[in-house]
């Protein structure tokens with residue numbers, strides 16, 4: 014059923030794409046090129062290796078106060094989640110059970126991309142309003158609540174990269190042939206996915 018739905022979505026997208034191409038819209042007089050300042054304000058994606066991390070630092074202790082003020086209303090005072098936002102704490106050891114609990118602690122592969130998500134996407138409705146120190150502190154707080162760092166650990170561009178997330182090796186590579194062990198790759202009778 015799900016597959017069928019996906020196929021429908023795909024066909025609809027294909028049809029829409031073809032129609033748009035047939036009309037070939039002309040955007041010549043629409044919009045303008047962004048200024049370098051505008052690009053800089055948006056261009057703050059932080060990848061897994063953390064090379065783009067800004068200067069600044071924070072601890073879980075500092076993050077706890079910011080969390081109460083800016084995050085608890087949706088995620089609950091202890092990050093336990095609510096009907097407005099997902100749970101951010103717990104779930105350790107549940108990923109291989111029938112009811113996996115996916116949180117930034119149990120599931121996410123990199124602390125750096127956790128920073129990135131909070132930096133760009135939270136608090137919902139006021140995205141982009143947090144200063145780097147606050148994002149470091151909030152990341153530290155969530156990692157502390159998930160028993161990954163200590164309450165007094167100072168997170169910055171260096172120490173955040175060094176944090177090893179529990180599910181770091183729980184993902185399969187995008188290219189399946191990067192899995193060298195053919196059993197793990199799911200090869201059967203000489204045929205590999």
Ligand code: HEC
Pocket residue numbers: 080083084085086087088097098099100101115116117127130131134135136137138151
């Ligand atoms: C207005 C409600 C709201 C507030 C306030 C809010 N969040 Fe969220 N948050 C959400 C919702 C909804 C999602 C899930 C949807 C999504 O991923 O965009 C989410 C997702 C997240 C996630 C990703 C969870 C996951 O495992 O996918 C993190 C981390 C997070 N929020 C951290 C924060 C932090 C830190 C703050 C405070 C600075 C905050 N949020 C404030 C609503 C909120």
